[in-house]
Amino acid sequence: MPHREVLAEPGTRVVMLGNVAIARGALEAGVAYASGYPGTPSSEILEALSEASKKLGGPHVEWSINEKVALESAYGASLSGVPAMATMKHVGVNVAADPLFSLAYTGTPSAMVVVSADDPGMWSSQNEQDNRWYGVHAYIPVVEPSGVQSAREAVIEAFNISRRHGHPIILRTTTRTSHTRGIVEVGQINVEAVRGKGKFRRNIERYTLVPSHARRLRIELLDRWERIEEELSRSSLNSVEGDGELLILGVGLGYRYAREAARLLGVEARIAKLQTPVPLPRTFIHKALEGIDRVLVLEEGDPVVEQMLKAFLHDEGVRVEVHGREDGYIQRWGELGLDNVVEALSKLTGVEAGLPKPPRVEASLPPRPPALCPGCPYRGVYPGLRRAVRSSRVEVVYSGDIGCYSLGVLPPFRVQDTIVEMGGSIGLANGMARVAEGQVPIAVIGDSTFFHSGITGLINAVHNRNPMLVIILDNRTTAMTGHQPHPGVPVDARGGEAPQVDIEALVRAIGVEHVETVDAFTIRGVERAVRRAMDYVRREGKPAVLIARGSCILVALSQARRLGVGYPVYRVNPDKCMACTVCYTAFNCPAIFSLEDGKAKINPVLCTGCGVCVEVCPFNAFEPVEEPSEEWILLMRTATPG
Amino acid sequence: MDRNIVIAGVGGQGIITTAKILAEAALIEGRNVLVAETHGLSQRGGSVVVHVRVGDVEAPLIPPGMGDLLIGLEAIEAARYASLLAPGASVVMNEDLQPPPLPRVKAPSLGDVLGSLKAAGLRVYSVNAVEEALKLGDARSANTLLLGYTAGLGLLEGVARPGGLEEAIARVIRRSRTAVEAYRRGLELASVH
Numbered sequence A: 001m002p003h004r005e006v007l008a009e010p011g012t013r014v015v016m017l018g019n020v021a022i023a024r025g026a027l028e029a030g031v032a033y034a035s036g037y038p039g040t041p042s043s044e045i046l047e048a049l050s051e052a053s054k055k056l057g058g059p060h061v062e063w064s065i066n067e068k069v070a071l072e073s074a075y076g077a078s079l080s081g082v083p084a085m086a087t088m089k090h091v092g093v094n095v096a097a098d099p100l101f102s103l104a105y106t107g108t109p110s111a112m113v114v115v116s117a118d119d120p121g122m123w124s125s126q127n128e129q130d131n132r133w134y135g136v137h138a139y140i141p142v143v144e145p146s147g148v149q150s151a152r153e154a155v156i157e158a159f160n161i162s163r164r165h166g167h168p169i170i171l172r173t174t175t176r177t178s179h180t181r182g183i184v185e186v187g188q189i190n191v192e193a194v195r196g197k198g199k200f201r202r203n204i205e206r207y208t209l210v211p212s213h214a215r216r217l218r219i220e221l222l223d224r225w226e227r228i229e230e231e232l233s234r235s236s237l238n239s240v241e242g243d244g245e246l247l248i249l250g251v252g253l254g255y256r257y258a259r260e261a262a263r264l265l266g267v268e269a270r271i272a273k274l275q276t277p278v279p280l281p282r283t284f285i286h287k288a289l290e291g292i293d294r295v296l297v298l299e300e301g302d303p304v305v306e307q308m309l310k311a312f313l314h315d316e317g318v319r320v321e322v323h324g325r326e327d328g329y330i331q332r333w334g335e336l337g338l339d340n341v342v343e344a345l346s347k348l349t350g351v352e353a354g355l356p357k358p359p360r361v362e363a364s365l366p367p368r369p370p371a372l373c374p375g376c377p378y379r380g381v382y383p384g385l386r387r388a389v390r391s392s393r394v395e396v397v398y399s400g401d402i403g404c405y406s407l408g409v410l411p412p413f414r415v416q417d418t419i420v421e422m423g424g425s426i427g428l429a430n431g432m433a434r435v436a437e438g439q440v441p442i443a444v445i446g447d448s449t450f451f452h453s454g455i456t457g458l459i460n461a462v463h464n465r466n467p468m469l470v471i472i473l474d475n476r477t478t479a480m481t482g483h484q485p486h487p488g489v490p491v492d493a494r495g496g497e498a499p500q501v502d503i504e505a506l507v508r509a510i511g512v513e514h515v516e517t518v519d520a521f522t523i524r525g526v527e528r529a530v531r532r533a534m535d536y537v538r539r540e541g542k543p544a545v546l547i548a549r550g551s552c553i554l555v556a557l558s559q560a561r562r563l564g565v566g567y568p569v570y571r572v573n574p575d576k577c578m579a580c581t582v583c584y585t586a587f588n589c590p591a592i593f594s595l596e597d598g599k600a601k602i603n604p605v606l607c608t609g610c611g612v613c614v615e616v617c618p619f620n621a622f623e624p625v626e627e628p629s630e631e632w633i634l635l636m637r638t639a640t641p642g
Numbered sequence B: 001m002d003r004n005i006v007i008a009g010v011g012g013q014g015i016i017t018t019a020k021i022l023a024e025a026a027l028i029e030g031r032n033v034l035v036a037e038t039h040g041l042s043q044r045g046g047s048v049v050v051h052v053r054v055g056d057v058e059a060p061l062i063p064p065g066m067g068d069l070l071i072g073l074e075a076i077e078a079a080r081y082a083s084l085l086a087p088g089a090s091v092v093m094n095e096d097l098q099p100p101p102l103p104r105v106k107a108p109s110l111g112d113v114l115g116s117l118k119a120a121g122l123r124v125y126s127v128n129a130v131e132e133a134l135k136l137g138d139a140r141s142a143n144t145l146l147l148g149y150t151a152g153l154g155l156l157e158g159v160a161r162p163g164g165l166e167e168a169i170a171r172v173i174r175r176s177r178t179a180v181e182a183y184r185r186g187l188e189l190a191s192v193h
C-alpha cells in the first residue's frame, strides 16, 4: 500500500491513517533512519516512510530481519548522530528488549523513538500485553497519542523530548489510533534533516556497558529520569479542561472516550488529557487533582497509570477515590469503548446512561473465522502433509508458528498443535524431539518467520541432533502483515532490487543433510516429499527440512494485473461431479460452494485460478474455463512483492 | 448532525476502500470524520467491520445501539453487526450471501437474513451489486455500486453529496473509471427503487 498522503502539502488537511500520521510526524521531526519488522498494527508506519523516502531521497528505511535487529540498527544510526526510529508491534518489543534496556543506559547523542504498537482486544495478536510497562521497567519515557487526531504532534514532541535529554522515547500507540483514519493538518517536512548523515563520535565511557561504566551510567540514568519527569509536568502534550468534583483522567485515547462519554451523559467533570503516562508527571497530576474527590482513569490496557496514581496519592497522604480497571469500573480485558466508558461514568455519577437498545435480529449466524484465501499455496500443502502422516502411521506433533499458515489450525486441516510466538515452532520441537515418546515433531513455519527467529532453533537442532521435520512454507513474502519483503526475496523496503538469501543453501550450510524443495501447488508432490523426509528423520535421528514453495496468491494476482497477465477461472462440470463433497469439506476452498443436491459450484468472482481443485476431485469434474497461460503458471510460483 | 455508519462484509470485498471513499467525501463536504478499520488477520476472508463516524465525534468506535446506517457487502456479516444499529435504522445490503468456508456449517439463506432484519424493525434495502457490477465488467466495483445505491436512497445526507462522492472515488481508486460508472449505476438503480 503506497500511503501517498504521507507527502501532503504543508498546511493542508488530509484524511490519513493514524500510522501514516505517525510517519508524517517523524518526517516533520527530521527522522533520518527508520527500521522495523512488520506486525499488526504497526506496519503502515514504515510503509509510509518508504513511500516518502522514494520521493524525498531520505530517510533511510529498511525492513529488518526481526525486531531486535531493527532496534539495534536504529540505535546504531542514532549513535551515529541522526534522529532514528524503530517500529514494531507490542510482542516485537519482547524480541528487542535486550538492546532496549541498554539504550536507556547509554542514551543517544541525537534522538531515538521506539514505536510500540499495542493491540488491546487482540485483533491480530497472541496476547494483550501493555508495553508501557517496558517504559517503567527500562526507564524510558512513554508518549501515548490521544488518537489519530494527535498522533502527528505527539511524534514530533517525542523526538523533541528525546533530543533535549539525549534519551530514548517509547511511542505507544494502540490499534484504534494506528488503524483509525481521520483528518490531520500537516506541517513542513524537514527535508534536509531526513536526508541527513551523521558521524559516530567515540565515547568509550558511555557506549561500552562494562560494569564499571554501567554503574556510573545507572546513576546518571536515574538522574535523567527525574529531570524528564519534571519537564513532562509542563509538556504541551498534557492539559486539563472543564470542572467538577470528578476528574476523568484520559490517558492517550482514553481522553477521547472521556470527552465523548461526558458529553453523551451530560456530566460535569474535569477532564485531564495525559499523553505522557510514564513516568507519571507528578506536578501535573497534583494540579489536576486540586479540589477533586473522585477520579476515573481511562486507559487502554493494564492499570498502569491507575497504579502509579494510587502510589503517588499514598505518598502524598491524599485521600481520593480512584476508579478504573483495577476495581472493575472498566473491565480488565479488551478495549475501551463508548459503551463501557459511558457505563462506568454512569455508575459513578448516577446519571442514567440511556443508550438506545439495539434491535434484536433473530437469525442463527454461523461464525466466520478468517480462512486461507482461495488459491493460497498452503491449501495444497496441508492435505498433502496430512495424507503423508496418515499413511506413515507415525504419531506426530504439529509444532505451529505465526503467519497466514496459522489458519491451518482450523478444520479441516488441524495441522497446528501449538502456536505460541514467532519462531516457536522449531524452538519447541527441539524439546519435544527429546522427550515426547514415540512422537515426531513437525515444525510448520513461514519463510519470514524462519528468518526472524526460526534459523537459530534449526542450528540448535542440527548441533544437538534433535530429530524433527521442519516444513518451511516459502510463499515469497511476509503475507499476514500486508506482504512486506524479507531477506529471502530480491526486493527491499523501497521496492528496489536486493540480494536474496537462498533458504535452501542456508539450510544446507548449517549442516542439514536432507533438504528438499517442493512445489506447493501439488498435493501429491508434497505428500511424497513429506514421506521421504519423515523416513530420513526416523532412520537417521536428525532434523530434515522441506521447503514448500508457491507464491502468496494475492501477490501473484497483483503482479498479474500489473503485467497484464490473465488468470484462468475454473468451473465444475455438473455431469462429472458426484457430490462426494471432498472439494468443499476436506479441501475447503472458499470459492467452492455446495448446491442443494450436494454438487459443487465455483463462485467465479472468488476463484483465483490456482487449479489445485483439479487434483482434489476424484472424478475430474473441475476444468478451467480457459487454459492457464504459461506466464500465470510461472507467476504463481515466483511472484514476489514490489 | 452526527452520523454513525457501519460497513460490514467479508475480508477482501473492498470494505476499507468503501470507508476511505466515504471519509474523503466527508472531508470534501467540510465535515469531521473518523474511520476505525479492521486490518490484519480478519482481512483473510474473515468477518470485517468498519466504523465510520461523521460530525462532532471523537471516539473511533460506534457503540451498540447508535449506528444509523449499515452498508452490508455480505448478508451474514450485515446481520452480525446489526447490533451496532439504533432501533429503526437503515440497512443497505448487497444481495450476496457467502457461506463461511467451514466444513458442515449450515448457513441461513439470503431470504432468511433479509426477513430477520426486517422483523427486527430495521428499514432494509437491497440490490444485487455484484451482478450489476459484473455487467459493467468488474465485480470488484460492487462496493462503489452499493455506495451509489445508498446515496441514491438519500441515506448519505449530511455525510457527502453525490458529486463529492464521485470526486472521492477518483481520489481513492487509482484506475477509477469502472468504479465511477458503477457508482452512477447504483444511483440510477436507487431512483427506480
Ligand SMILES: Cc1ncc(C[n+]2csc(CCOP(=O)(O)OP(=O)(O)O)c2C)c(N)n1
Pocket: A037, A038, A039, A040, A067, A089, A091, A092, A095, A402, A403, A404, A405, A421, A422, A445, A446, A447, A448, A449, A450, A475, A477, A478, A479, A480, A481
Ligand atoms: C515478534 C513478532 N513480530 C511480529 C509479529 C507479527 N506477525 C505475525 S505473522 C508475521 C509474519 C509471517 O510471515 P511468514 O512467516 O512469511 O508467513 P505468511 O504470513 O507469509 O504465511 C508477522 C510479522 C508477531 N506475531 N510477533
Ligand code: SF4
Pocket: A371, A372, A373, A375, A376, A377, A378, A404, A405, A475, A479, A480, A552, A553, A554, A555, B044
Ligand atoms: S494472503 Fe497469501 S499466504 Fe495469506 S492466506 Fe492469502 S494466499 Fe495464503
